[in-house]
Amino acid sequence: MFPPQSANSIPIQFITIPDPSAYKVVQLSSSPPPLIRLPLPNTAATPTYIFVPNPSPTRKRQVPPLSPADGAVAPFLMSSIQPGSMSDTASKVTTPPAAPLSPTNEVSPCKESPKSPVVVEIPQAVKDYIQQLKIHMSQVCQDMEAGLRMNAHYVNVSVSQREIARAGKNTNRCLDKELIITGDIDRQKNSMGQSQIFDSLNGKRYNVLFGNAGMGKTTVIKKLCLDWSIDCIPQFDFVFLLDGKQLALTEPVHSLQTLLLSQSSFAPRCADPDGVYAQILAAPKRVLIVFDGFDELRHYEVLLQTQKKELVASLQKDSKAQAFTVKQLFSSILQRVLLPGCTLLLATRPRGTASQLLRRADSFLEVCGFTPANVETYVSQYFSDPGLRESALDFLKSSSYLNLLCWNPALCHLVCAALEQCKSEAALPRTLTALCHKVLCLKMEKDRGSTESLPELCSIAWEGVKSNSSVVPKGRTVSTQLRAFSLRTGLLLSQSLMRRTLSKDGILLWANPFLQSYMAAVHLSLSRTVTDHSFLQTLPFQMGAKGRRKPQREEMELTQRIAAGLLFHNRTELQSLHSYSETVFRDMVASKQALVMKHLEGLCFGDLSSAQILEACNYVYEASFTHQESGTDTSAKMLTHLASNLPELLTFRGVPLNPPDVFTVQNALRAGGAEGRSFCLDLEDSGIQICGLRTLVALSNINTYRACIADVVTLWEELEKRSDEGLLQEAVSKFKIHPLKATQVCHIEHLERLVSIHTSKRLSDSSDQSNSLLAEGVPAVKELYKLEFELDPENSPLALPKLWDLLPGLHNLQHLDVENSKIGDKGAEKLANALVSLHSLEVLNLSENCIGDQGVKKLALALKDLPKLHCLSLYSNVISDEGAESLAAVLPHMASLTDLDIKYNKMTDIGAQSLGASLRKCSKVKTLRMWNQCIPYGVFERLKQQDSRILWQ
Numbered sequence: 038m039f040p041p042q043s044a045n046s047i048p049i050q051f052i053t054i055p056d057p058s059a060y061k062v063v064q065l066s067s068s069p070p071p072l073i074r075l076p077l078p079n080t081a082a083t084p085t086y087i088f089v090p091n092p093s094p095t096r097k098r099q100v101p102p103l104s105p106a107d108g109a110v111a112p113f114l115m116s117s118i119q120p121g122s123m124s125d126t127a128s129k130v131t132t133p134p135a136a137p138l139s140p141t142n143e144v145s146p147c148k149e150s151p152k153s154p155v156v157v158e159i160p161q162a163v164k165d166y167i168q169q170l171k172i173h174m175s176q177v178c179q180d181m182e183a184g185l186r187m188n189a190h191y192v193n194v195s196v197s198q199r200e201i202a203r204a205g206k207n208t209n210r211c212l213d214k215e216l217i218i219t220g221d222i223d224r225q226k227n228s229m230g231q232s233q234i235f236d237s238l239n240g241k242r243y244n245v246l247f248g249n250a251g252m253g254k255t256t257v258i259k260k261l262c263l264d265w266s267i268d269c270i271p272q273f274d275f276v277f278l279l280d281g282k283q284l285a286l287t288e289p290v291h292s293l294q295t296l297l298l299s300q301s302s303f304a305p306r307c308a309d310p311d312g313v314y315a316q317i318l319a320a321p322k323r324v325l326i327v328f329d330g331f332d333e334l335r336h337y338e339v340l341l342q343t344q345k346k347e348l349v350a351s352l353q354k355d356s357k358a359q360a361f362t363v364k365q366l367f368s369s370i371l372q373r374v375l376l377p378g379c380t381l382l383l384a385t386r387p388r389g390t391a392s393q394l395l396r397r398a399d400s401f402l403e404v405c406g407f408t409p410a411n412v413e414t415y416v417s418q419y420f421s422d423p424g425l426r427e428s429a430l431d432f433l434k435s436s437s438y439l440n441l442l443c444w445n446p447a448l449c450h451l452v453c454a455a456l457e458q459c460k461s462e463a464a465l466p467r468t469l470t471a472l473c474h475k476v477l478c479l480k481m482e483k484d485r486g487s488t489e490s491l492p493e494l495c496s497i498a499w500e501g502v503k504s505n506s507s508v509v510p511k512g513r514t515v516s517t518q519l520r521a522f523s524l525r526t527g528l529l530l531s532q533s534l535m536r537r538t539l540s541k542d543g544i545l546l547w548a549n550p551f552l553q554s555y556m557a558a559v560h561l562s563l564s565r566t567v568t569d570h571s572f573l574q575t576l577p578f579q580m581g582a583k584g585r586r587k588p589q590r591e592e593m594e595l596t597q598r599i600a601a602g603l604l605f606h607n608r609t610e611l612q613s614l615h616s617y618s619e620t621v622f623r624d625m626v627a628s629k630q631a632l633v634m635k636h637l638e639g640l641c642f643g644d645l646s647s648a649q650i651l652e653a654c655n656y657v658y659e660a661s662f663t664h665q666e667s668g669t670d671t672s673a674k675m676l677t678h679l680a681s682n683l684p685e686l687l688t689f690r691g692v693p694l695n696p697p698d699v700f701t702v703q704n705a706l707r708a709g710g711a712e713g714r715s716f717c718l719d720l721e722d723s724g725i726q727i728c729g730l731r732t733l734v735a736l737s738n739i740n741t742y743r744a745c746i747a748d749v750v751t752l753w754e755e756l757e758k759r760s761d762e763g764l765l766q767e768a769v770s771k772f773k774i775h776p777l778k779a780t781q782v783c784h785i786e787h788l789e790r791l792v793s794i795h796t797s798k799r800l801s802d803s804s805d806q807s808n809s810l811l812a813e814g815v816p817a818v819k820e821l822y823k824l825e826f827e828l829d830p831e832n833s834p835l836a837l838p839k840l841w842d843l844l845p846g847l848h849n850l851q852h853l854d855v856e857n858s859k860i861g862d863k864g865a866e867k868l869a870n871a872l873v874s875l876h877s878l879e880v881l882n883l884s885e886n887c888i889g890d891q892g893v894k895k896l897a898l899a900l901k902d903l904p905k906l907h908c909l910s911l912y913s914n915v916i917s918d919e920g921a922e923s924l925a926a927v928l929p930h931m932a933s934l935t936d937l938d939i940k941y942n943k944m945t946d947i948g949a950q951s952l953g954a955s956l957r958k959c960s961k962v963k964t965l966r967m968w969n970q971c972i973p974y975g976v977f978e979r980l981k982q983q984d985s986r987i988l989w990q
């Protein structure tokens with residue numbers, strides 16, 4: 038039984054609310070019929086609420102009454118009812134608590150102009166369209182790849198929030214931003230379930246979703262769309278997906294309306310486009326636009342170029358005119374010319390810089406890939422047969438590299454496809470090349486007689502890799518037979534760009550980036566049309582400043598690696614990929630192998646960038662281990678050559694080290710060990726996972742290592758828990774942090790933790806094992822001689838208090854640089870307290886810190902007790918005569934001081950003369966720089982003449 042409509046015809050609305058306990062009965066803001074929770078029979082599971090809306094004339098939206106049978110529809114109504122549609126209070130009640138009110142889920146007109154609320158009504162026809170859109174999305178977003186469905190195969194992955202920082206504190210490129218690569222622990226702290234994305238964004242409107250090829254960006258987006266379709270993202274009334282591939286449509290025949298309602302992926306036919314579009318324009322804050330299909334970050338850059346004024350004017354005047362190109366419309370959305378209030382989510386591979394985009398975006402997310410538990414879930418879901426599932430999981434456990442490749446979901450899919458047909462452990466692919474090869478062979482087995490199509494397809498793949506595109510160029514003729522073969526095998530997909538005009542504008546694109554690279558590599562390595570000369574030009578590690586600076590494109594790098602793998606693969610295995618005679622094929626391969634070897638031998642490893650060193654490890658791994666037996670002589674020589682020539686100080690700073698990368702680096706280092714070599718590893722800013730860190734630290738030929746301090750401490754704790762005393766001992770004694778440059782708040786937080794372990798001489802309160810190990814403290818802390826505090830001015834205040842606290846623990850510190858950190862007098866006082874413990878300090882840089890007389894007075898007292906201090910900079914502070922005099926008073930007691938810089942402060946001739954007089958008593962001082970504009974020129978000249986150690990500069 039349901040309550041009748043109220044007698045005076047005030048519409049009554051029934052809404053199903055997921056968690057009724059979270060809602061209160063509230064009074065509406067005016068004319069107060071209360072909101073009543075009705076204890077209705079048979080509705081315990083889905084309690085029904087009745088809202089008695091404010092019947093004031095400003096209330097526009099009236100939702101027709103629903104019966105309980107409409108339960109499924111009710112959440113949709115909830116999500117699309119905008120706060121303010123009844124009254125703010127009432128609408129707050131309708132918003133589920135899981136999505137806290139933020140600018141995103143508030144309707145702008147009501148929020149922004151409370152005095153004259155303009156409430157946007159959603160007409161019934163538009164509601165119907167929204168419902169249709171949701172239903173349509175819930176169907177089309179189910180498809181993943183190769184017949185897999187989201188509801189059966191989706192694995193709930195995490196997304197982590199990434200941060201950007203200024204490219205450098207003291208550079209004049211202060212507008213340049215770069216993405217920070219955090220350590221594993223911080224990444225875990227910043228990660229969230231995919232369902233929390235929009236809550237975590239907290240109203241941020243310009244969001245970027247990063248992920249390398251195949252890491253699952255599109256899949257996360259599909260999941261978001263599915264969630265929206267079942268009302269789990271109530272912040273948005275509309276979600277539209279725009280595809281970068283549509284940029285190929287160059288005709289000026291589109292409008293924003295047609296772009297969203299006719300061309301966006303997943304949009305169904307709209308019966309009332311004008312009405313829907315009007316609604317979109319009326320409440321843009323409730324619109325989410327997702328851009329996908331851009332291969333690289335830098336591809337967005339083109340869209341961020343300033344648009345012509347006339348174009349902007351005409352777009353703003355009439356965005357319904359069908360007179361614009363897709364590019365112009367994309368640009369206008371990204372540049373906030375069109376729908377400025379909407380939320381944007383841009384998915385992209387991270388390579389290729391796009392400083393403009395980094396500057397504009399408010400938040401950066403990254404798909405984290407599969408954890409080992411995710412891999413297990415994926416494999417278990419993939420193999421419905423329990424027997425197959427078990428053997429697949431067993432196979433995977435026995436093959437480390439294959440297992441690590443599964444970190445990338447697209448590769449995990451390929452691995453499952455290979456495992457499905459695998460009969461024995463020995464037949465398991467051991468490299469990326471062998472994996473892709475296996476998958477291709479399986480596809481071809483199903484499509485016999487297709488070999489003749491391969492060379493052409495491989496050449497198309499290579500053209501795509503060269504031009505950094507997964508789309509087959511429109512002008513490229515593709516024979517009917519090839520087209521049919523590639524679609525049948527699922528190597529290519531056909532996509533229609535003009536959604537409303539079937540296939541005419543269809544494009545062909547590669548379904549899987551790894552298989553595209555594999556096919557391109559087949560072209561490079563196994564085709565005679567690629568001469569030795571052109572093959573040579575495609576080899577990696579091209580030298581010169583440009584080669585070092587420019588990050589290699591992902592698909593190109595993959596192609597080069599796989600090309601190396603193919604060259605050294607078992608020739609019988611490759612038979613299906615070519616139609617040459619045995620001799621011709623053997624000679625061609627031998628010649629290319631020799632080129633590769635010669636190229637490698639010609640490299641000066643010391644000149645390679647960190648990214649290139651990593652590439653070399655991956656490259657040589659493919660060449661050496663693709664062949665199931667021990668590999669050919671040449672490939673073994675390659676590994677030995679790499680191992681013998683890797684720089685002893687091996688740094689991967691700033692280069693993301695993924696799980697499979699760690700494996701190939703480990704492989705190269707091990708080979709180095711066999712050559713009697715040992716290494717010092719720098720793994721800072723590489724994002725290496727803690728298990729990878731453990732693998733590398735466990736190598737016996739690692740002399741020292743650096744890595745994110747928080748991760749290292751976690752590793753120590755893990756080792757202690759597992760009672761792995763031997764490795765713990767190694768991990769503690771080999772760890773180094775000198776010299777330390779702190780550029781982020783977390784660097785200081787991590788250091789604080791390490792110093793506390795050092796001073797307490799134990800890992801944690803409950804530690805016993807590490808007690809003896811740490812009896813002398815942490816070696817890395819004892820050997821920290823130089824600390825540079827280089828946080829940007831906005832973040833320094835967050836970290837300075839921690840710095841002051843930890844400093845007394847750094848007894849052996851010789852060089853402290855806190856330049857340009859706004860420490861002020863208060864900071865100077867704290868520093869003065871800490872200085873008492875820093876007996877080894879030799880250099881102290883406090884330039885540009887707003888230190889005044891009070892601060893310098895405190896410092897002066899502490900400075901005189903630093904027996905080794907020889908260089909002090911107080912350049913560009915605000916010290917006046919009083920401060921100068923306190924310095925002058927302690928100067929003769931600073932027995933080791935040789936250089937004092939107090940230039941660009943505020944003292945006048947009085948302060949300068951005091952310092953000059955004091956200087957006479959300091960025989961050790963070599964230079965005193967103290968000029969500033971307040972010291973009269975004549976006075977300064979006289980002082981200089983009296984003592985030549987007084988300098989201008």
Ligand SMILES: Nc1ncnc2c1ncn2[C@@H]1O[C@H](COP(=O)(O)OP(=O)(O)OP(=O)(O)O)[C@@H](O)[C@H]1O
Binds near residue numbers: 250330447550
């Ligand atoms: N969360 C997931 N659960 C299950 N499978 C996934 C998941 N994410 C990705 N995959 C698998 O990996 C494949 C590639 O994923 P997706 O297309 O989303 O990657 P992408 O990051 O968009 O790649 P690209 O940069 O090439 O566009 C999917 O087709 C699917 O098979």
